[in-house]
Amino acid sequence: MLSAHFASVSAFPSHSWQGAAGLRGIRGCCRAVWSRPTKKARCHSRFRGSSAWNSMFCKTAGPPSTLECNKAASSCAKSRRWQLSLYLFQNMESRSVARDVVSFNTAISAAIQGGNWRLAAQIFASISECAVVPDTISYNTTLSAFQVEMHWDVALQFLGGMQEQVVLPSVTGLNTTMSIAERSRRWQLAIVVFTSIAAARKSPDVISYNTVVNACARRGHWKAAMHLHEMMLTEMIQPDVISFNTTMRACNMGREWQAALNLLSTLPRFRLTPTTITYNTALCAYDVGQQWQRAIGLFDYMTRMSIALADSCNAAMSAGKTASAWASAVQLLADMPSKAIQPDRISFNTAISACEQGSDWLMALALLL
Structure with missing residues (x-):
């Protein structure tokens, strides 16, 4: 309770x-x-x-x-x-x-x-x-x-008042409270509310799991996120693509990049189609694992499928900003206009960081200008 x-x-x-x-x-x-x-x-x-x-107001037959x-x-x-x-x-x-x-x-x-x-x-x-x-x-x-x-404290007191009135909150209400706690970076409170669903004689739904997993992902608690993901599957609750996106992100935060990619490979089993966010999260996993060649290969695939965005290119560039692959990262920046992708500040900052790894200060200066 x-x-x-x-x-x-x-x-x-x-x-x-x-x-x-x-x-x-x-x-x-x-x-x-x-x-x-x-x-x-x-x-x-x-x-x-x-x-x-x-x-209402113009009839003569009374109020x-x-x-x-x-x-x-x-x-x-x-x-x-x-x-x-x-x-x-x-x-x-x-x-x-x-x-x-x-x-x-x-x-x-x-x-x-x-x-x-x-x-x-x-x-x-x-x-x-x-x-x-x-x-x-x-x-x-x-x-x-x-x-x-984002008044998480008011929401919790409101739930407490419901219990004092012997009113059992619905799963929708508990999900809303978890969302407020999660977005307020109160991941412990999100878990407390999640565990209270069973106490309220309710069954959590996919939104419940997604919200509490996202709360764990914000703080890099990848083991808790994976445990909740597996619990959802054990309870025979059909996950959606958001379930995988949030769990993969938690794994990336915990630098468990291989676990994130393993989750990506299981999407077809649930008849789910990866989204741009899913692939971007996989690109971040390649960045964590310093798998720059695989990152560039995935970005090329996203470009052919017309689902690549500036964030996608930035993630691929970040994976390539190593001493051995910095030139590939800079080339990705140069190719963005031809792929109908508008570079942003992060794009230039990532390319400049790659030039730093390659000790090419002239290229870095040219990007600044």
């Missing part, structure tokens, strides 16, 4: 979603979003006259129904008009229209579209004040809000 780890997480700052919860705070936030007169007028002009507006408001707010959110969606959500209360869980879920999504994760969390926190029971979509959508600014 995550409860043991939650105890070690520092207390929430004063601007946390729990401290700002309440309908009063939501009203203020919604009014702030809607406070600019020009934006309000522009949005009114776009929405007024539409069938949704007419059915609109909850279903009508939900449909209109959802339509606005899907068309990226999140301000209108929040405006409708706010006005449902002022017009005495009951709000259900769909109303709140739509408003949370709209707040996320607007990049306001605090408002999204406030809307979620107010659900219970309206005697509405949140569903799985409510939890998952609110968790995704914390990805806006």
Whole structure:
């Protein structure tokens, strides 16, 4: 369970979603979003006259129904008009229209579209004040809000609150939390969340494994990445090409280049087609193993298949920046325009480094100029 780890997480700052919860705070936030007169007028002009507006506010048979408001707010959110969606959500209360869980879920999504994760969390926190029971979509959508600014600590406390309410998080919600931890370079937390999936009586999916393997790869923990990869296969979970890309990258980080290439050779067994990222990772493996001839051969193959990018050439050049192959690395740079590949700063820096290995300072100076 995550409860043991939650105890070690520092207390929430004063601007946390729990401290700002309440309908009063939501009203203020919604009014702030809607406070600019020009934006309000522009949005009114776009929405007024539409069938949704007419059915809700221009009919004479009383206030609109909850279903009508939900449909209109959802339509606005899907068309990226999140301000209108929040405006409708706010006005449902002022017009005495009951709000259900769909109303709140739509408003949370709209707040996320607007990049306001605090408002999204406030809307979620107010659900219970309206005697509405949140569903799985409510939890998952609110968790995704914390990805806006990578608030891994808030996401963990949110999961802890779910456990206190005896609510089992879904695999999607746990995957989102792992992604936040991984992108925040908190690989240990990603592993803790991954192990909690079984405690929540859930089965991890391929996204779960890919996320936790990527967390290990960021820190070069190739043994853990390989163990997780093998565990996924043992559990009969079909890997995708991302599974292999991330595990290969972890092996490269641990300088286990042969293990990375062995993973590449197993792709046909799973009927997976290597992507440019897969081949680039293999090029990095050749670089780690100082296999410059094989790297150039793979890059030539990628060029013939029209899947080579500047990163591909840079990786091949890096493999060739040795005392014996530095001229090949410089030649790769010279050939990039003929292959319709635009060199970047890394391309020139790698070629200059190759010239340094070959003690050709005149060529290095020419590349600088």
